[in-house]
Amino acid sequence: MTTKLFTIGFLALFSLFYTQNCPEKINILPMYGEVTKCKEQLESDKEFLAEMDRFFPKRRDAMQDRIKSGWKYFYENDFETSMKRFNQAWLLNPESYEIYWGFGNIIAIKGKPKDALKYFDMAKKLNPTNSDFYVSTALAYSQIFLEEKNSKLLNSAIKDLEKGLKLNPKNGKLYSMLSTSYFYLNNIKEAKKYLVEAEKLDSSSINKEYKRILDSK
Template sequence: MIKNVLRNTILFSTIILLNCSYKQDCPEGINLLPMYGEVKKCDEQLKSDSEFLADCDKEFKNRKEASQKYIEKAWGYFYNNDANTSMKRFNQAWLLDKDNAEIYWGFGNLMGMRHEIKQSIPLFEKSIKLNPNNAKVYESMSTSYGQLFYETKKIEYLDLTIKSLKSAIKLDPNNAKYYGSLTSAYAYFMQKDSLRKYMKITDKLNPKFIDPAVRKIASKK
């Protein structure tokens, strides 16, 4: 009898250890990373994904429509400064439609919000690759490059800031905000011809987008 009790105790302990090991195999916190961190999910997580997709298939006409709905939810949380919930919704949208460019734009903005600037840029590039006609993505990317320039003072980041803003302007040529940002970027150069050129254009569209400090710089000879 003692042997049976001992055998059952060992068996019970083994089952507990196996269950613990199984749970440890599930990567934690991946729904707070773009594309779930691109890690291998455990069976439990894959089952949850399948159930989510099945529910969406019942509720929506197709997965593209479902994805767009979750994108709308994600932006709502983003603008309410709830970055974690926003990331979860963008990830759900990504599960539904991995070819939706807006999702990668959202991912990039969220990484920027977390001050993970370098990680944001490939996400913006992915968005642009899928849809090169969204001026707002170029603006977001210019913000990341501008932040990198501010932190490192490396001129290549300033050049990329300007390049991104010019791409945005090409798509949306009457956007005063883009011109104002471009004017500010040129304030860092010794030659002020471009600064004054774009400040003049901005003033015609909407002078409020020119920073007073930039006007002061432009007025210097």
């Protein structure tokens, strides 16, 4: 009886030790939660990389495959699987801007726009000429504004959007976001001005309900 209790206690202690040293569900966190992985997780990574090396001539090719899969699941609203694929891409080669863009978009959708800004900034550093990143950061600032009602956040969004326009003055999404930012600031004149520009360049970037509300002002 004593031996049996000792065995149960030992197994419970081992289970606790294992849990403490193998953080769970890190594959649904950006960059695996930036935690120290346990031996078993490191072995799993090694096996995954070896498998990718068998199927692809270069790890960059394998990374692109995982990124493609990540976006596929993202647009299917399967954000957990999407995050797992972006993490695998990061493990293969952490130098692609799309990985961090994916991280940021998923985190923002899950209601953590402040955390998302970090990953959008990382994407910008790797690809500073992509104007769509400024749409993403402006959306994150707008999300935070809706929670905190701090107009400084909208001014930050506007600055980012203006930077994006310098990179690509024909990006309709930037004008659309500028319109909504000024709308939240109760600057209806500027909001209407930028909505007109957005319509000229990309009518699909405009929310029909928002346009109806703005037209009524």
